[in-house]
Amino acid sequence: MKNLLTALYLALLAPVAGFAGGTPAHGLTHVKKIAGPHQGRVLAGIEPRAELFVTAERQLRLTFLDDAGKPLAPPAGASVTVITGDRAAPTTLSFAADGEALLSTAALPEGGNLPAVLRIKSSGEAKLVTIRVQLNLAKCGECSRPEYACVCEGH
Ligand SMILES: [Zn+2]
Numbered sequence: 206m207k208n209l210l211t212a213l214y215l216a217l218l219a220p221v222a223g224f225a226g227g228t229p230a231h232g233l234t235h236v237k238k239i240a241g242p243h244q245g246r247v248l249a250g251i252e253p254r255a256e257l258f259v260t261a262e263r264q265l266r267l268t269f270l271d272d273a274g275k276p277l278a279p280p281a282g283a284s285v286t287v288i289t290g291d292r293a294a295p296t297t298l299s300f301a302a303d304g305e306a307l308l309s310t311a312a313l314p315e316g317g318n319l320p321a322v323l324r325i326k327s328s329g330e331a332k333l334v335t336i337r338v339q340l341n342l343a344k345c346g347e348c349s350r351p352e353y354a355c356v357c358e359g360h
Pocket residue numbers: 345346347348349350355356357360
């Protein structure tokens with residue numbers, strides 16, 4: 206299992222033509238970025254949507270959202286695993302229920318700009334979805350959000 210996850214992580218980190226750091230090249234459809242209720246990054250591509258937030262303790266918190274963008278208790282069977290950190294020795298984070306959210310049971314490894322691969326099931330029936338996120342924790346000068354959750358046009 207661990208080797209499989211590591212292989213997946215490395216494959217997803219491999220450079221893809223036309224993409225740089227997960228940012229679509231010019232000319233591709235612009236997807237409007239949505240503000241999450243906790244100033245985190247709203248992950249599209251799963252239903253219900255979820256917000257990914259890095260806490261002050263560097264733990265990852267995943268909050269599912271209803272159609273109005275309000276926090277929702279995690280659907281039954283929802284689960285998430287995150288692989289991040291040094292590609293030679295990736296860290297796998299597991300999550301546990303924390304109030305209305307799922308919280309990683311360990312903190313992120315060191316670093317202010319970590320690639321991360323999320324493996325999310327948004328309910329027991331949902332299929333497993335893989336989402337890549339660059340966890341750049343530097344603060345955006347325009348919207349004051351961390352860069353990974355920046356909602357500025359053109360960023
Ligand atoms: Zn911004």
